Amino acid sequence: QKEVEQNSGPLSVPEGAIASLNCTYSDRGSQSFFWYRQYSGKSPELIMFIYSNGDKEDGRFTAQLNKASQYVSLLIRDSQPSDSATYLCAVKKNTGFQKLVFGTGTRLLVSP
């Protein structure tokens, strides 16, 4: 089992729709969770982080965390073609030095 799992996609949504990206993790002691956006040929860019169970909203983005189910998601409202990218889920493990473990990413395609 991978430590952080994501569906590779692509996830295709029409412009204006809600895109829902999901991530599961295996280490129950994980404390912090991050979403990065990576455009093709570019470096990852941090867009959201969440520590506590529940929802965290930032503009069109909402991160949702359910530690009991070991599940974190990212919702993108009013999706735009410029949101088309690969979204990486990352988890800060609770053991040892604070390193992030990344999922392989979900590719999102938003069609006009």
Added chain:
Amino acid sequence: NAGVTQTPKFQVLKTGQSMTLQCAQDMNHNSMYWYRQDPGMGLRLIYYSASEGTTDKGEVPNGYNVSRLNKREFSLRLESAAPSQTSVYFCASRGILRTESYGYTFGSGTRLTVV
């Protein structure tokens, strides 16, 4: 502009050649990291440095060495390049301020091809 600077951006090596990837950050971050990114494999940690003067192995350290030259700079060296090291390499540093959380800031990457 503040951030993480990597050089070179592109490199082609022949099998057996050596090279050093350079990374520097000007955000006064203590922790720095080297990752490689391969299709279907995601980002995998090669080495990291928790603070100046310390380095530790990550998930895939074989074939690599690192040097934390000072607080700003963290270099990655391939002593004898192999085709399996063809990848995109990212350097990252970690913020400590609450507003930055513990997320990373990434450099622009080095695309390395070993032939």
